[in-house]
Amino acid sequence: MADLEPVVGRYLRLTLDGRPHRVYFEEAGQGMPLVCLHTAGADGRQFRHLMNDAEITRHFRVLAFDMPWHGKSLPPAGWQDEEYRLTTRGYVELIRTFIRALGVERPVVLGCSIGGKIVLELARLHATEFRALIGLESADYQAPWYDDTGWLHRPDVHGGELAGALMSGLIAPQSPSETRWDTLWMYMQGGPGVFKGDLFFYRADGDFRDRVGEIDTGSCPLYLLTGEYDFSCTPADTERTAAKIKGARVTVMEEIGHFPMSEHPAQFRRYILPVLEEIRARG
Amino acid sequence: MLERLADLVNADASLVRRGRYLSTRFLVETGAIAWLVTVHEGRLTAVERGPFLLRDWTFAVRASEDAWRRFWAPVPAAGYHDLFALTKGGHARVEGDLRPLMANLRYVKDVLAKPRRSA
Numbered sequence A: 001m002a003d004l005e006p007v008v009g010r011y012l013r014l015t016l017d018g019r020p021h022r023v024y025f026e027e028a029g030q031g032m033p034l035v036c037l038h039t040a041g042a043d044g045r046q047f048r049h050l051m052n053d054a055e056i057t058r059h060f061r062v063l064a065f066d067m068p069w070h071g072k073s074l075p076p077a078g079w080q081d082e083e084y085r086l087t088t089r090g091y092v093e094l095i096r097t098f099i100r101a102l103g104v105e106r107p108v109v110l111g112c113s114i115g116g117k118i119v120l121e122l123a124r125l126h127a128t129e130f131r132a133l134i135g136l137e138s139a140d141y142q143a144p145w146y147d148d149t150g151w152l153h154r155p156d157v158h159g160g161e162l163a164g165a166l167m168s169g170l171i172a173p174q175s176p177s178e179t180r181w182d183t184l185w186m187y188m189q190g191g192p193g194v195f196k197g198d199l200f201f202y203r204a205d206g207d208f209r210d211r212v213g214e215i216d217t218g219s220c221p222l223y224l225l226t227g228e229y230d231f232s233c234t235p236a237d238t239e240r241t242a243a244k245i246k247g248a249r250v251t252v253m254e255e256i257g258h259f260p261m262s263e264h265p266a267q268f269r270r271y272i273l274p275v276l277e278e279i280r281a282r283g
Numbered sequence B: 001m002l003e004r005l006a007d008l009v010n011a012d013a014s015l016v017r018r019g020r021y022l023s024t025r026f027l028v029e030t031g032a033i034a035w036l037v038t039v040h041e042g043r044l045t046a047v048e049r050g051p052f053l054l055r056d057w058t059f060a061v062r063a064s065e066d067a068w069r070r071f072w073a074p075v076p077a078a079g080y081h082d083l084f085a086l087t088k089g090g091h092a093r094v095e096g097d098l099r100p101l102m103a104n105l106r107y108v109k110d111v112l113a114k115p116r117r118s119a
Helices: A044-051 A088-102 A114-129 A159-170 A177-188 A194-205 A235-242 A265-282 B005-010 B013-018 B065-071 B083-088 B099-103 B105-117
Strands: A008-016 A019-028 A032-037 A060-065 A108-112 A132-136 A222-227 A249-253 B024-030 B033-040 B043-049 B059-063 B092-096
Touching: A008 A088, A019 A044, A032 A044, A032 A088, A032 A114, A032 A265, A044 A060, A044 A177, A044 A265, A088 A114, A088 A194, A108 A114, A108 A265, A114 A132, A114 A194, A114 A222, A132 A265, A159 A177, A159 A194, A159 B083, A159 B105, A222 A235, A222 A265, A235 A249, A249 A265, B005 B013, B005 B043, B005 B105, B013 B105, B024 B099, B059 B065, B065 B083, B083 B092, B099 B105
Parallel strands: A032 A060, A032 A108, A108 A132, A132 A222, A222 A249, B024 B059
Antiparallel strands: A008 A019, A019 A060, B024 B033, B033 B043, B059 B092
């Protein structure tokens, strides 16, 4: 008998910013929809452990798409003459269009890094569309740890090798070798300039310091979980952000870095299962 | 602190292979002590202890002895677990011509972390 995983992948046609896109997504499980947003320069494979966790999939329909330009989702036609740049507006449109296109009702959204950041904007602008929002490695702003993202996209430095080497530092030393290197492989596979384009949102366009105070967690609960070894979005960045949002719930995760679900799934599940259980109990 | 660095690196065939396109000399400071590390096609051909007069290098990594000791702990604490965690936290400085560093970042980071594995 074939050793098939319960994860299924399909392509979805979407119109984003007036242009046709072909977006790849995977899903597993049944029940309350849980839409997962991957980190900058990576793809939906980061959620493969969540999708293979029967404890989660017996209560949740877990969905994860590869953003356009990432993983198995191609860039839109004409990309060859463009510089890719993720914006707050475009990212919100992508998430809401994906959810509407699949007819998913009031999902839980769980995002990490750029995905954790955009969750703050979903909470501010569209809270009633979601059952709960979970931001991993999420903050309204985080100080950069290198000034020049130009290193990530130039002909004399291999962008994938550099992205992997940079991201290796954001993984906790306790994370197992296999999942550490899986995580880095996705960074090494990114298309030229894509990680850099995502960082435009992470560093510049996604500075939400002036607006997170408007978030109303009464309409939609907000959970923020950050790994102690993350020096890109530090626990202090998340705590400072949460202090401006009445009702936001913060957890600092021990022995975890910037990629909880991907770098150390067993450790992450100790933190995420109680959150998901609480959301489910609320209904 | 870096007396054994060349032996540690040169005994690691996979690390040497990954550095095979790098030949350069870089400076490491451990507190008041300076070290010039000479790389030839991924092998460390010299690790010299300063002081130095009128010697050149491409890039420099400078940190206190205490910061290096924490960095090389078997399981380093958060903030001391990576070269750029050290620089962001103000515990280390990286200066000079960064192109050879960025183009070979995994190699250089692994070289600098080598003393940890022998701890």
